[in-house]
Amino acid sequence: MKELEYPFDARYLIKKKKTLKRQFLEADTKYIDKKIAVLGGSTTHDIVAILELFLLNFGIRGSFYESEYNQYFEDVMFDNPELKDFDPDLIYIFTTNKNITAYPSVGMTKDEVGAMLDAEMNRFKALWEKIENTYHCPVIQNNFDFPPYRLLGNSDCYNIAGHVRYINSLNERFADHACTHKDFFIEDIQYLSASYGLDAWADPLYWHMYKYALSMEAIPTLSYSVACIIKSLYGKNKKVLTLDLDNTLWGGIVGDDGPENLAIGQETSMGQAYSEFQGYIKSHKDIGVILTVDSKNDHENAVAGLNHPDATLTADDFVVIKANWDPKSKNLADTAAELNLLPESFVFVDDNPAEREIIRAQIPGAAVPEIDNVENYIRAIDHAGYFEVTKLSADDAKRNEMYKANAQRAALQATFDDYGQYLDSLEMTGVIRSFEPVFLDRIAQLTNKSNQFNLTTKRYSRADIEEVADSKEYIDLYGKLIDKFGDNGVVSVVIGHKNGEVLDMDLWIMSCRVLKRDMEFAMMDSLVCRAKEEGLKKIIGYYYPTAKNNMVREFYDLMGFKKISEDEQGNTVWEFDLTGTYENKNSHIKVDQTGG
């Protein structure tokens, strides 16, 4: 819904929230359902109402538990059957500078202030620990916004009694906690309020009348930011930045002006602005965003522009370059197909409003930021939060290279007549083992990101995965695939739980970047081997259809399972007999199951 995309009209959303919600719920859209507890240090009513809209727009249907006014601490620390029954998937703690128990006063010593800091931290740490032990779910915690006034003026930021300094110290300690706790995320309202404008962020009237810590107009900005963290946790981030070239990545038209006359580099202010933008785009490779080009140009002109000596980006930075005269929507759809990614995971950046309209109309779900002038490009893309980072795995920084290696594999494939020969030529090695600590982040990430090759679409938090890894009740396997072009990293995860002599499959997923490599057969072989070792007699597999996982509808059939039931929704149950002899299905991947 366009109204809910950045930059949104805050007052419109506040006024029309009831109507917008009704429209969402009337539309026939598939959502993932999440239970979210919002524990507030001030009134959270509108924060939740607007958060709900943004999440719906991201494909997440939230049900909410809201603490009574300022009961965030009591709700967690004391026995709370209502919250227990609610069984949250995620807890958001909305606190602000209004919830700091005590502030230093002028004349206090460093030790006295240090003791206050410790006391405040201990209170929050007790809260987080209790959540970790009782609810085992991810926590999003606000840090603190700055106070509305400064008794000590500018020295408030360095005098030991300064409230600005005190808040900086607390925020630093919150950040330290986030660095050492996996399922703990900070909603950075220190930055958000600065970006919004501190005087507009909080309105004393709203505080005294309604106990709103934020002004009404600032609430959508806050809720959007929280929604971005949540959608990132549940695998709804965008994955690809697809860029136009002329007047988007450089000033001028390469085909008309010639590469030597483009505005790029440090010579002119326009050139500098485009260079800064190119640097911003290039840095996305470090967080695992895939870069591609979609431009109306002759291919050789496009490459000449990209290889401009003063440019920050080069042709090598892009996994796919579509520079031709086809409609841009076709190029984008083709790119998605080549990369095995969904078109809705693309962000399309183009200075031409007409091209943006075509993508909006033809590629539903793709994000198309409104950009006007080059000096504003970065803000328009950045504040939209398309790629909100909640977990960075080592794989992320390598993702562009992996997708490029995929393109090379495709080129190699074209030179073989026989597919088996092609697979052998890849010299593949698989590592298939029980979950190991170094991969738990990536495994959790994969369970939340995989939509297509996913039999049950069950999502796991990092804490859930840890539980599976530690328990003897489960058979759990991760699969890593390496070939002569590179290491694909962890690409498949299988989890089943033991039920007497039966193994019930909870999850079977595989990253689409290794489709048709026989990795699924290798996983099956290892699963059967493990199940037999544990003396199990049967494996029961489940397929639950979603809008996206049609490709695995008959997966269990392919693996040699027998269908034993199917309901009206198309949910199917499959059985595999383990008592007979089993012949390995994979013959192209060398599998390493030892160690770990």
Next chain:
Amino acid sequence: MSREEVYKRLNAVFADVFDDEELTVSDETTAADVEGWDSLVHITLIDAVEEEFDISFDMKTIVKLKNVGEMVDVILEETK
């Protein structure tokens, strides 16, 4: 602006906030007369009225408002 014009725009604001096209209010209307008009919706309503008429209520005004008629009086005064 006449009182009638204020009501015309005010009714549109009420219809938006309560997601009810049929809703109309008059001088004597109070929160008790409109389904769903609780203290939380009241905040949204005040904000939406401020936006519609490009005014801002101060605290002592908000706490005194007894019914829609008084709100219209304030709007007329502020937009004079």
